Amino acid sequence: MLQTRILPSAENAHAAPLLIKSLLLSGVRYESSREIVYRDQLRYSYTTFVERIARLANVLTQMGVKAGDTVAVMxxxxxxxxECMFAVPMLGAVLHTINVRLSPQQILYTMNHAEDRFVLVNSEFAELYAGLADELTTVERTLLLxxxxxxxxxxxxxxGEYEALLASAAPHYAFAEFDENSVATTFYTTGTTGNPKGVYFTHRQLVLHTLAMASVVGSVDSVRLCGTDDVYMPITPMFHVHAWGMPYVATMLGLKQVYPGRYDPEVLVELWERESVTFSHCVPTIVQMILGAKAAQGKDFKGWKLIIGGSALPRALYDAALAQGIQLTAAYGMSETCPLISAAMLNEQLQAASEDEQITYRIKAGIPVPMVEAALMDADGQFLVHDGKQQGELVLRAPWLTQNYLREPEKGEELWAHGWMHTGDVATICTMGFIEIRDRIKDVIKTGGEWVSSLELEDLISRHPAVREAAVVGVPDPQWGERPFVMVTLHPGQQFDARAIKEHLKPFVEQGLLSKWAVPTQVAVVTEIPKTSVGKLDKKRIRVEIEQLQADSSVFLSTL
Incomplete structure (x- = not known):
C-alpha cells in the first residue's frame, strides 16, 4: 500500500461524518417556505417538514426502533x-423500501430476509399485509398510513395511525452522530431466476451520490436539468433505488417537491399543470402513459425536463415527447449503483453538431458522471479498447456502488469479480467517452454466428409510425441457432406485420446501420407487452408468452 503523509488533527477538531441528516438541514436553510405537496391532500413548508421528521423520530423511538433495526415501508x-427516507436512517436504523409490485411470496421473502422489525403500511396494502403476517418471522409492530x-x-x-401519532409527538429530536459507514437503506432487486437480492447503501454512499447527482443535473450546461427554482415531481417509485436518489437532492437544495401517490397518468398531468412541475424522472413506459393520457392530448408541456433511465430511450419516444414540449435526457444506472452512473451530457464538439446528431447522443447512456470509472471487460477479465466498436461487459467503480448483496456473499463476489462491479450489460464506449448499451448479456441474440442487439432492433422498429411499443427477444431456430422475434403494440387503427418490418428496416440495412441477418421474420401484435414491477420490458415473461403464442394454432403470427 502506498505510504502517504497523514498529519494529526487538533485535539478538539470535529471530523464531520457524511450523514443523511446533513442533507436535510441544507434545504430548510435555503428555502424554508418552499412546499412539500402530496396530491391534492396536503402541503406544508420545509420548516414544518423538518419538524415532522423529528415527530416521526419520536414516534418510531416510542415504537421501540433502535439503531441497527430494519424499518420497512409499504x-x-x-x-x-x-419523511421516512430521513427519519429512519437518521436514527441509525435501516430503511427497507418494499417493492409493493412484487408477488406476495416475493414480498414475504424480502421482509424475512431483511429481518424487518417494524413496518409502516399504507391502508391499501392492509389486506396484503394481513395475508403475510402469520409467516413474518421478525416483525414486532406496525404503523398505519x-x-x-x-x-x-x-x-x-x-x-396507531401515522398522522394522529405525529400530531401528538414532540416536535424536536436530538439526532446523534455515528459512523458514516453505517447502513442507511436496503431494497431488493429481481433477476431472471431465484429470489430477489438485497442491495444496501451506507450514509456515506448516499451523501456522495447526492452531491454527484446535484452537480450533474444542476451544473453541466449541456444538461441543465434542475436548479433551485425548479419544481420536482418523481415518477419513479420511491421503493426503486430511493426514486433514483433525487428526493435527497431536492431536499438538500430546497426545491418545491410534489408527490403523486399511486401513478395515474391523468393525475400526473393534473399535478404537472397545477403545481407548475418542471423536473421529473421515469422509465420510457411512463412517458408513453403520460403522452397517451386523455388530459395530455393537445397539451404543450414546454419546460418539463425528464431524465429517462431503467431501459433504453427509443428515438421515436424522444421525438414524440419533444413534439409536445418535453425535453428527455437519457441516463444510466442500476439498482446496485445507487443508481447514477452516466448521463447524456453533450461536450463542446457535439454542441456544434447538427440537431439530428445531438439527438443520437442524447438517447445514449451518456458519459460517466464525476467520480465514476467505466470500462469494458471481456469474459477473461481483460480490458477492451474504447473505440465505439469493441463490445464488452460494462464494469464500474465509484464511491457509491453497493459493496455486496445482503447475506449472499457468494453473489457479491460474482458482482465484484476482478475488483470491478459487473453490470451484466454489453456496451461500447467511444473516444468521446459515451457509453452505448448494446444489450443485456442474457438478451443478446446470436444468429448465424452474428450478435444482434435486441435494444437496437426495438429502437428502430419503434420508429415505424404504426408502432407504439416494441420488444425483441431471440427464439430458437434449427438453422441459425436463434432468430429475433418481435412483439409490438400499435397505435389505434394501425396494422403491422413481418412484411412491414422488412420494408421499414430495409433503409437501415442499406445504410450499413443494421445487418441483414438482424431483420426479424416473425411478429406478434398484442394489446400489452409484459413489464417488470418498475416498468421495464420483462424479457423473461415475453419469452414465455411467445412460446405460448407459437403453441396456440388459433393465434395468427405474421411470418415471412
Missing part, C-alpha cells in the same frame, strides 16, 4: 415516504 410515493377520507382499517400489531 406505501406509494408520498410525503410520508420522504392512511390518506384523508380513506376507510379505517385494522392492521395487525398496529401502534
Amino acid at each position: 406505501d406509494w410515493d408520498s410525503h410520508r415516504y420522504l 392512511a390518506d384523508a377520507g380513506q376507510e379505517a382499517v385494522e392492521l395487525v400489531d398496529s401502534v
Whole structure:
C-alpha cells in the first residue's frame, strides 16, 4: 500500500461524518417556505417538514426502533415516504423500501430476509399485509398510513395511525452522530431466476451520490436539468433505488417537491399543470402513459425536463415527447449503483453538431458522471479498447456502488469479480467517452454466428409510425441457432406485420446501420407487452408468452 503523509488533527477538531441528516438541514436553510405537496391532500413548508421528521423520530423511538433495526415501508410515493427516507436512517436504523409490485411470496421473502422489525403500511396494502403476517418471522409492530377520507382499517400489531401519532409527538429530536459507514437503506432487486437480492447503501454512499447527482443535473450546461427554482415531481417509485436518489437532492437544495401517490397518468398531468412541475424522472413506459393520457392530448408541456433511465430511450419516444414540449435526457444506472452512473451530457464538439446528431447522443447512456470509472471487460477479465466498436461487459467503480448483496456473499463476489462491479450489460464506449448499451448479456441474440442487439432492433422498429411499443427477444431456430422475434403494440387503427418490418428496416440495412441477418421474420401484435414491477420490458415473461403464442394454432403470427 502506498505510504502517504497523514498529519494529526487538533485535539478538539470535529471530523464531520457524511450523514443523511446533513442533507436535510441544507434545504430548510435555503428555502424554508418552499412546499412539500402530496396530491391534492396536503402541503406544508420545509420548516414544518423538518419538524415532522423529528415527530416521526419520536414516534418510531416510542415504537421501540433502535439503531441497527430494519424499518420497512409499504406505501406509494408520498410525503410520508420522504419523511421516512430521513427519519429512519437518521436514527441509525435501516430503511427497507418494499417493492409493493412484487408477488406476495416475493414480498414475504424480502421482509424475512431483511429481518424487518417494524413496518409502516399504507391502508391499501392492509389486506396484503394481513395475508403475510402469520409467516413474518421478525416483525414486532406496525404503523398505519392512511390518506384523508380513506376507510379505517385494522392492521395487525398496529401502534396507531401515522398522522394522529405525529400530531401528538414532540416536535424536536436530538439526532446523534455515528459512523458514516453505517447502513442507511436496503431494497431488493429481481433477476431472471431465484429470489430477489438485497442491495444496501451506507450514509456515506448516499451523501456522495447526492452531491454527484446535484452537480450533474444542476451544473453541466449541456444538461441543465434542475436548479433551485425548479419544481420536482418523481415518477419513479420511491421503493426503486430511493426514486433514483433525487428526493435527497431536492431536499438538500430546497426545491418545491410534489408527490403523486399511486401513478395515474391523468393525475400526473393534473399535478404537472397545477403545481407548475418542471423536473421529473421515469422509465420510457411512463412517458408513453403520460403522452397517451386523455388530459395530455393537445397539451404543450414546454419546460418539463425528464431524465429517462431503467431501459433504453427509443428515438421515436424522444421525438414524440419533444413534439409536445418535453425535453428527455437519457441516463444510466442500476439498482446496485445507487443508481447514477452516466448521463447524456453533450461536450463542446457535439454542441456544434447538427440537431439530428445531438439527438443520437442524447438517447445514449451518456458519459460517466464525476467520480465514476467505466470500462469494458471481456469474459477473461481483460480490458477492451474504447473505440465505439469493441463490445464488452460494462464494469464500474465509484464511491457509491453497493459493496455486496445482503447475506449472499457468494453473489457479491460474482458482482465484484476482478475488483470491478459487473453490470451484466454489453456496451461500447467511444473516444468521446459515451457509453452505448448494446444489450443485456442474457438478451443478446446470436444468429448465424452474428450478435444482434435486441435494444437496437426495438429502437428502430419503434420508429415505424404504426408502432407504439416494441420488444425483441431471440427464439430458437434449427438453422441459425436463434432468430429475433418481435412483439409490438400499435397505435389505434394501425396494422403491422413481418412484411412491414422488412420494408421499414430495409433503409437501415442499406445504410450499413443494421445487418441483414438482424431483420426479424416473425411478429406478434398484442394489446400489452409484459413489464417488470418498475416498468421495464420483462424479457423473461415475453419469452414465455411467445412460446405460448407459437403453441396456440388459433393465434395468427405474421411470418415471412
